[in-house]
Amino acid sequence: MKLFSTAVCLLLCAPTFAQDIRSYVTTNTVRVATLDAASDEYQDLAAVGQAIGDARVVMLGEQDHGDGPAFQAKTRLIKYLHERKGFTVLAFESDFYGLTTGWEKLTQQPDSIRRFLRYNIFPLWARSEDCRYLFQHYIPQSLQTANPLHVAGFDSQLYLSYSYLHLRKDLDSYLVRQGIAGKFPSPAAYQQFIEAVQGLIAEPRTPGAFRPGMRKDLENGLQLVSQAQLAAHDTSAWPRVLASLQAYMVQGDEARDKAMADNLKFLLTNQYEDAKVIVWAANTHIMKHTDRITGKGKDFNRVIFHNMGTYFVQDPLWARQTYVLGFASY
Structure with missing residues (x-):
């Protein structure tokens, strides 16, 4: 490895x-x-454990999202980190709101867990045969023990099943409860904003759901809500949800990676402030210090330079506590 x-x-x-x-x-x-994920013998991973040391965050990459052998290797490492190194949270490059909030509200029964993971982690992993052991067996079974492995998401692309079904309603309840809904110019303007949020979430499932006129309604509403949250010193997850919607609307690599870094920091400092966290994402997202790489290619500059890992370790605290492990296979 x-x-x-x-x-x-x-x-x-x-x-x-x-x-x-x-x-x-x-x-x-x-x-x-x-690479047998079912193996409980970990002597050969001792060198990896020694290299990781006391890191609180371990990021596991992959060269692309179809690399089955890397999925198998990562699954075995996740077991090792969970059982031998005290890691209790597995955070995926998947829907920040749906995967994190939905997991909290989930009935912790094996069948419910399997179904939830299938529909709230991107299908390239959730429906991969090489991830079957992780999702169908290891995580559900861990929830029946005294040492559960919890699941969270940090991606700003908020459109998987739980977000599609619940985010609009939950956001509406939050904005009304906080008195922010009443700050919109009119009830009609507020309703247009809520409909624009749902249109953005629904777009991957129903192309055309996010109509051209909705962009302005969404931009104006996100700005108004963000200002109200700042004024109220809101420390809940909702400012991160709104920031994720903003990044998702922009549809740019840099905006997405910056939002993912911020979402991951929120998980570590709020949701799971005492936990050791494993991160599952692409190599290009988790690489750190990419701003030190010299290169002139436009695509390379856009995809690699301004990525999640580099944003994340700009804070010296996380630079000291993060171990990054990239994967490639042939």
């Missing part, structure tokens, strides 16, 4: 190593015995 992370570092540091790459890899590689 160490080979996977070493390979990523070598790609970024190749000019420094020059002709010594082969000896560096040979010296620093530790062989992993199996």
